[in-house]
Amino acid sequence: MSITINHLTHIYNAGTTFEKKALDDVSLEIQDGEFIGLIGHTGSGKSTLIQHLNGLVAPTSGEILLNGENIHQDKNRLKEVRRRVGLVFQYPEHQLFEMTVYKDVAFGPTNLKFSEDKIRKNTISALEAVGLGEEYYDQSPFDLSGGQKRRTAIAGILAMEPEVLILDEPTAGLDPKGREEILSLIQEMHQKRKMTVILVSHSMEDVAKMAERIVVMHQGKVVMNGTPKEIFSCVEELEKMGLAAPQVSYVVRALREKGFPISPDIFTVEEAKNALLALLPHNS
Amino acid sequence: MIRDITLGQYYPADSPIHGLDARIKLLLTFIYIVTLFFVNGLVGYVFVILSLAAVIRVSRVPLRFMLRGLKSIVLIIIFTGLINLFMTPGERVIFQWGFLTLTMEGVLFAFQMCLRLVLLIIGSSLLTLTTTPIQLTDAIETILKPFARFGVPAHEIAMVMTIALRFIPTLLDETDKIMKAQQARGADFDSGSLMERAKSLIPILVPLFISAFRRADELATAMESRCYRGGEGRTKMYVAKMKRKDYQAVLLGVVYIACIFALRYAVSAGIPFFV
Numbered sequence: 001m002s003i004t005i006n007h008l009t010h011i012y013n014a015g016t017t018f019e020k021k022a023l024d025d026v027s028l029e030i031q032d033g034e035f036i037g038l039i040g041h042t043g044s045g046k047s048t049l050i051q052h053l054n055g056l057v058a059p060t061s062g063e064i065l066l067n068g069e070n071i072h073q074d075k076n077r078l079k080e081v082r083r084r085v086g087l088v089f090q091y092p093e094h095q096l097f098e099m100t101v102y103k104d105v106a107f108g109p110t111n112l113k114f115s116e117d118k119i120r121k122n123t124i125s126a127l128e129a130v131g132l133g134e135e136y137y138d139q140s141p142f143d144l145s146g147g148q149k150r151r152t153a154i155a156g157i158l159a160m161e162p163e164v165l166i167l168d169e170p171t172a173g174l175d176p177k178g179r180e181e182i183l184s185l186i187q188e189m190h191q192k193r194k195m196t197v198i199l200v201s202h203s204m205e206d207v208a209k210m211a212e213r214i215v216v217m218h219q220g221k222v223v224m225n226g227t228p229k230e231i232f233s234c235v236e237e238l239e240k241m242g243l244a245a246p247q248v249s250y251v252v253r254a255l256r257e258k259g260f261p262i263s264p265d266i267f268t269v270e271e272a273k274n275a276l277l278a279l280l281p282h283n284s
Numbered sequence: 285m286i287r288d289i290t291l292g293q294y295y296p297a298d299s300p301i302h303g304l305d306a307r308i309k310l311l312l313t314f315i316y317i318v319t320l321f322f323v324n325g326l327v328g329y330v331f332v333i334l335s336l337a338a339v340i341r342v343s344r345v346p347l348r349f350m351l352r353g354l355k356s357i358v359l360i361i362i363f364t365g366l367i368n369l370f371m372t373p374g375e376r377v378i379f380q381w382g383f384l385t386l387t388m389e390g391v392l393f394a395f396q397m398c399l400r401l402v403l404l405i406i407g408s409s410l411l412t413l414t415t416t417p418i419q420l421t422d423a424i425e426t427i428l429k430p431f432a433r434f435g436v437p438a439h440e441i442a443m444v445m446t447i448a449l450r451f452i453p454t455l456l457d458e459t460d461k462i463m464k465a466q467q468a469r470g471a472d473f474d475s476g477s478l479m480e481r482a483k484s485l486i487p488i489l490v491p492l493f494i495s496a497f498r499r500a501d502e503l504a505t506a507m508e509s510r511c512y513r514g515g516e517g518r519t520k521m522y523v524a525k526m527k528r529k530d531y532q533a534v535l536l537g538v539v540y541i542a543c544i545f546a547l548r549y550a551v552s553a554g555i556p557f558f559v
Binding site: 016051054056079082083086087089092094095096097107108109111112142156157160 | 346349461462464465466467468469470471472486487490491494495
């Protein structure tokens, strides 16, 4: 599903001293099946932008088109928009409320008035996708570990069968193992289920590794938009905005300064490993 | 929707009212509320409304912020109005229908009560709009302090209030976020029968309570790790001192009281213009 954002502006508390322009004339085109990394400093407008995409927040001016259709055209269809554009909030485990894991995941499909059969099918397949087996169905979500809670919450979105999956810092506050689990889950959703993914993240490593295109926001505006290579080669600009390039690219840069013939376009650990191995004499 | 609640919401501005000592503001608001119930006669109310309007004007807080506070008590005002309208005994009957009797006295009295309520809410929201919660609770603590020897836990009361006020905006934000998160899962809070709507609150309230408990727990740990142990021997970072303008405000307050009682006397003495 393609998303088109036309001249989107959002002002919080318009007309008071608390007035704040969160989005300033944002235009963006997202193709079906793309994996977008959305980065930006705290308060750059990322969260406000993604809340517009499923109609939780209405634009002050401008429009959002899903497959060419304005999402605010018909108020009765907003629910359908929210089904198709699944939004996983930051710390999604804070929204868990049901007695059991199963019931919590079924909350979304039930709200959408799916048939009994479809609710069961979707709930089970979503829990399976996040790697929570049958032994978890009847547990209280509050007894799970942090990573499991988060996966339960993500399953709650997946059970609605979204076509676009938006995640706001899905790995924040998780241990390395939990992070890895969530990231590979997202990767799988993108590759196997062909979902369009928008990943908001502060981890340049994650974004460099996973995203096909990176959008950089600063003070409510989209300031950069391009492939990871294009974005991360402008290190100085990123640093000015309080961002950075992936750590490994600094290692690569230092190596180049020492005279190693290594490509400057290396932004993931995997790429760096391969490039360094290629540099080593083969008999080692 | 959720941001309509003005209670405890500070409106930052640079005005003489904002700059006043919070203790004075608290005292003056108290006096204002008490005197509201002494006012009678048209001229008296006009005087109160004009004084309030002047203070609001000086405070630079937009009027609609005060009026937003009224929204939440509209029902109470209507209810008070209706009760007084029909329950006030009087001689000048306008019409009678069954047990309902509408009298001229009732109309006047109901109008008076509603006006008092409105003025009371606007006046007190002026206090919270121009005073930060911290200043306010500090003021309450100083005012309560003399009663500490009679066992009033002045510091503890102030601390509880500070924390409560401090968490109002936080919990409002949290509610907003949880509501959005559940809406993203297809929850619907605005339609359905009364029962359905009540049920739709569960997905908001459960996470909200859990989050409130978590925050309380974290705050307690944070306070303990900074060796908080109550009010005894605690000094203040900012010690409030009375300034020239605070004395001026007190003087204005005294003049205000004098005017209210003068007007009241004029009414009860039956001086023609004031009745």
